[in-house]
Amino acid sequence: xxxxxxxxxxxxxxxxxxxxxxxIGEKPAVxxxxxxxxxxxxxxxxxxxxDGAQVSxxxxxxxxxFIVVFTCNHCPFSVAYEDRIIQLDKTYKSLGYPVIALNxxxxxxxxxxxxxxxxxxxxxxxxxxxxxxxxGGVYAHKYGATKTPHVYLLQKKADxxxxxxxxxxxxxxxxxxxxxxxxxxxxxxxxIAGKEVTVKTTxxxxxxxxxxxx
Amino acid sequence: xxxxxxxxACGIIVLSLLKLSGQTQAIKFVDAxxxxxxxxxxxxxxxxxxxWCKPCIEELPCFEKINSRFPNKKIKVIxxxxxxxxxxxxxxxxxxxxxxxxSEVWLMNEKDPNTWIDRVSPGWSGAIPATLIVLxxxxxxGLYETSFTCEELYLLLEPLVE
Numbered sequence: 601x602x603x604x605x606x607x608x609x610x611x612x613x614x615x616x617x618x619x620x621x622x623x624i625g626e627k628p629a630v631x632x633x634x635x636x637x638x639x640x641x642x643x644x645x646x647x648x649x650x651d652g653a654q655v656s657x658x659x660x661x662x663x664x665x666f667i668v669v670f671t672c673n674h675c676p677f678s679v680a681y682e683d684r685i686i687q688l689d690k691t692y693k694s695l696g697y698p699v700i701a702l703n704x705x706x707x708x709x710x711x712x713x714x715x716x717x718x719x720x721x722x723x724x725x726x727x728x729x730x731x732x733x734x735x736g737g738v739y740a741h742k743y744g745a746t747k748t749p750h751v752y753l754l755q756k757k758a759d760x761x762x763x764x765x766x767x768x769x770x771x772x773x774x775x776x777x778x779x780x781x782x783x784x785x786x787x788x789x790x791x792i793a794g795k796e797v798t799v800k801t802t803x804x805x806x807x808x809x810x811x812x813x814x
Numbered sequence: 815x816x817x818x819x820x821x822x823a824c825g826i827i828v829l830s831l832l833k834l835s836g837q838t839q840a841i842k843f844v845d846a847x848x849x850x851x852x853x854x855x856x857x858x859x860x861x862x863x864x865x866w867c868k869p870c871i872e873e874l875p876c877f878e879k880i881n882s883r884f885p886n887k888k889i890k891v892i893x894x895x896x897x898x899x900x901x902x903x904x905x906x907x908x909x910x911x912x913x914x915x916x917s918e919v920w921l922m923n924e925k926d927p928n929t930w931i932d933r934v935s936p937g938w939s940g941a942i943p944a945t946l947i948v949l950x951x952x953x954x955x956g957l958y959e960t961s962f963t964c965e966e967l968y969l970l971l972e973p974l975v976e
Contacts, residue, residue: 676866710868746959747941771926774898781926803931805896807867808941808961 635744638800641760642668642752645739647702647732648715650722655730657700657761664696665755665764665791667784670734670745672703673721674712675807677773678748682725684769684776685749688784689729695792697753699729704740705748709810737811747806753787753797764791767802838906840899840923843930851952856888857974858948862922862934864896865909869961870943876964878917883968887975888950891917896942899923947974 636642646656657666669685671678689699707714715733722731734740743752744766753765765787770779787797850858861877863870877891893915897906902921910919924930931940935957938944945962947955947970955974962970 746939750939768928771928774900774925778925781928783928802928803938803940805862805864805927805931805940805942808869808943808959810869 634741636742636752636763636766638763638766638797640763642754642763643739643742644761645732645734647734647739649730649732650715650719650727655700655732660698662696663698663756665753665761667692667697667699667788668743668752668754669699669701670704670740670743670748670750670752670809671701672705672710672713672748672807673717674705674710675748677804677806680773681749681769686725686728687776688769692788693728695788697788697791701727701729701731702734702739703731704734704737704745705810706737706812708812713810737809740809741811745809747804747808749806750809751784753784753791755791764797765800768804771802771804773804838895838902838910838919838921840902841894841920843922843924843933846894846920846922847930847933850946850948850954853950853952855950856890857950857971858946859889859891859971860894860946860948861891862894862896862942862944862946864942865901865905866897867942871913873943873962873964873967874913874915876962876967878915879964880967880971883964884971884975889971889975893917893919895919895921896927897921947971949974 644657646654646658649655660666667688671681671685673679685699685701692698703713703718705713711717718731718733721727740750745752749769751765751767751769752763754761755764756762765784767783769782769784770776771781771783772779783799783802786799790797850860859877859880861870861873863874865871874893877893880889880891895906899921906919906921922930927940931938934946935954938957938959941959943961945958945967947958949955958970
């Protein structure tokens with residue numbers, strides 16, 4: 601049985617030629633077919649915030665959309681982007697696009713990403729946005745997020761939440777000041793101006809999401 | 815064409831000299847890609863990792879043991895660090911020394927991964943660990959965006975080195 605599983609893994613894993621977004625974390629065979637592409641309708645969610653309250657995307661009646669960021673406490677790239685994420689929320693919440701952060705990591709694998717540590721981190725950094733527990737990485741898996749940080753820019757449409765942009769915040773993880781391509785902000789500005797987003801997907805190096813092993 | 819070959823040969827010599835010094839080599843993507851795609855008599859196992867990536871560090875011993883697991887086979891491991899170039903001397907090299915890493919180590923000296931991730935594989939999201947396997951003819955066998963156990967890795971490599 602184990603040999604069969606290994607053979608399946610070897611056959612299922614090569615990604616060359618696969619569509620972007622159909623990538624793999626720790627459960628290759630399950631994750632291959634998951635994930636959104638730009639233009640898809642994203643599922644809304646209601647998840648537990650760091651203050652204990654449930655936050656649902658359906659309750660933001662004034663929002664025109666959402667900046668959904670899969671992130672976590674431990675990943676150095678997530679940490680490097682925290683201040684930029686706070687700034688994005690400050691700038692774009694009033695323009696109709698609040699930040700919604702989700703932590704999909706299994707604390708059994710990465711203890712630093714526990715719910716208690718999420719609370720601590722949110723308090724320390726004075727997060728102005730919800731920081732939600734995506735237990736079991738259920739929504740990361742549905743959305744097709746593979747790493748942290750991984751951004752999904754959603755726009756409200758009559759028939760649901762349309763995926764407008766997927767990928768990186770900008771092109772310099774080390775320093776926002778040195779980033780000369782602000783991918784997410786470019787997409788936001790285009791959406792707000794009523795235009796079509798020109799660069800719909802980008803890629804960045806990130807920490808693989810620590811999906812629960814079931 | 816001849817000049818191109820000479821340049822590539824020089825590149826290979828420089829890289830092998832650097833290996834002897836046991837230091838990380840900062841490299842631009844175009845140069846890395848040129849080397850990977852040049853036909854040679856060996857299978858390349860290119861592992862994308864970083865000192866801050868826990869699952870990457872956990873699987874490094876499996877990559878270190880590849881040459882002893884496949885003795886007398888033409889197979890070469892290159893560990894390509896995604897750490898910042900500014901952390902090379904302060905973080906990456908001390909880490910390699912502490913862990914006694916003997917494989918060749920490069921550091922991807924690029925600021926915007928969006929410019930090169932798709933050139934490794936359109937199917938790679940950029941999450942690490944990830945491993946690229948290159949056949950002796952310079953073609954890419956596959957990009958594996960996953961953690962490996964030693965057993966899984968060797969099972970994958972076995973038919974390629976026969």
